[in-house]
Amino acid sequence: MVEDHPFEYKDFEGVIPEGNYGAGSVIIWDRGHYRHPSAGDREESERFLLEGLKKGDMKFVLAGEKLRGEFALVRTRKDEKSWLLLKKKDQHAAAQEVLTQNRSVLSRRTLEDVSETEEPHRPDKIGQIRIAEMMEGKDLLDAPVTPMPHNIRPMLATPASKPFDHPDWLFEMKWDGYRATAELRSDRVSLYSRNLISLNHRFPALVDSLRKFRFQALLDGEIVVVDDRGHPDFQLLQDYQKSGKGHLLYYVFDILHLQEHDVTQLPLVRRKEILKRILPSSQKVKLSNHINTEGILFFSTVEKEGLEGIIAKRAQSTYSIGRRTREWLKIKTRLTQKGVIAGFSAPRGGRRNFGALVLGAYKGDELTFIGHVGGGFNARTLTEIRAKLDPLIRDKSPFRVEPRTNTSVTWVEPELVCEVVFHGWTAEGMMRQPVFLRLREDKVAREVAREESL
Structure with a gap:
């Protein structure tokens, strides 16, 4: 209030x-x-x-x-x-x-x-004042002075099956976009994916906005494009370079380093408070808000809006660089799985380009068969995916044990990743009734594994 x-x-x-x-x-x-x-x-x-x-x-x-x-x-x-x-x-x-x-x-x-027209204080100046107050106070006394790391892999959440309430946890939106780390240094800004691929050239407007922040920091967040309803739209994000449609945003939900101080070992609630104090007003860079305790009500609201899900985080959790932990949990409104495209079948009837995609996931170093998906495509996605698969065609199956399929398969190098929605797993480890959602060109094939919920 x-x-x-x-x-x-x-x-x-x-x-x-x-x-x-x-x-x-x-x-x-x-x-x-x-x-x-x-x-x-x-x-x-x-x-x-x-x-x-x-x-x-x-x-x-x-x-x-x-x-x-x-x-x-x-x-x-x-x-x-x-x-x-x-x-x-x-x-x-x-x-x-x-x-x-x-x-x-x-x-x-x-x-x-x-x-x-009325000359307010500049956002970057306000940020400098807040940081100066922080440095002069006790906010960072227990955050050691260290050089800012470069090319870090972010902390990851473990899948969970249902929402919950708990006084020791906080809950955020699960943004449907590209996970991105921002390094803000005195001489440059680096924006890169969780797989350490530079995103500066893809989203220069975000880099320009971050460059106006007059402090040095390492931020963790998600790049999204929202539609006219304010809902994240992954297809708009993938097409943004070409179309420019939608509203491009970088939602920041964590901070790892500030003005030569490593803050990863501070509790999450303190890191959130630091972010709230230092982030200036920006049209492109936004603080990702959260609510405390009430995960069930929050999840219900997100589900009714047709959004992807929520992230639950233990309020006192520290930041574990490059690790997937149970201190952070992702709870989706529908069951999805990423799959490595290992091949495709010939089209039938009036369909063109291909009939179904043969999918796999890694178990250790071995690519294992998890099913095939033939629904959810339209003329555009059929054409786009086939164009990406043709240069990857190979003679032999990428699986150690070639799976049984209803029709002959054209095998491809296991490099492209897609995402499907499905209805659970069979006893044999196959997806039930998978439907294609989208390509995930932000994902690395060797990191795709079967997602197991707690």
Whole structure:
């Protein structure tokens, strides 16, 4: 909850000076009226709203120029400060992302327009001030001084089968994008994948945004492209270099190094607090928020929105570079598996290019057969995948023991990775009813293994 604001602020637009509450650019983003959905008059509405606020479940109706319809503020745990804002599926619920309507309802200015005309403190300057305060205080006293490492592999989460509530855990969105590490040094910025492949040339806009941050740090996050609803769209991400469609973002959820200090051994909650304090306002680089304790409710909300899942993290966990641990758990809204494409069958009927993909996963150093997938393709993906497979054709099966298939197979070098959704495993280790989702060109084939949930 925020402090009470004077009623005179209702028409204020401008810049609140640094050092004051709510510092930064301000616009009137929306205006209108609110009421309780069951109230008959203003007095009853106020009473119902206050009762709901105390209970941690406040329902209200907005009649604004942008926001309309019924909403609910739900407290995730009593006496905690974590709340979820939920939109009821009524006639005002729309697929379009309302945050794209970024102009003031009074002046038609954006936050950027205000900042340009009224000379607010620069975000990088604010970041420098916060870091200076941190260095002068006790925040980093127990973080050893070491050189910033280069080309690190990130900490990974272990698959889990269902969400849970726990006071010692926090929960984040599982972003559907490219995991990426950002090295911010005095002379350069390096953005690279979990497989140490440079992403600078693919996402120069993110590099430019990170270059404006006037501190040295090692950040862990996810590159995503969101659609007009604000939902991550992996296909938009894969096509972004060519199409430029969607909104490109880098969500930062962890920090490993800051101003010559190794912070990996600090508890996660402290690393999160450091991030919150130092990350400046940016159109492209965002802090990935979390909620405490209430994983089941959060997962339910994510599932209803059709999103990929959540990540559960032990609040006191340290950062284990390059390791998959049970301190972090990934909980998906649907069962998926990555597979190495080992071959393809001939097309049947009216289909072109191929019939099905033969998939494998590594068990140690051996590629093992996990099934084949023939559904989920369209004309575009059939053509694109076949074009990528043709240069990889080989004479022999890449499996040590060639699997039995219903039709003859054209074998390929096991280099391409795809992702499927399926309905569990058979006793023989085959996927049940797999359906193709997408190619995963950000994954390395030799790292693909069967995913086992806790």
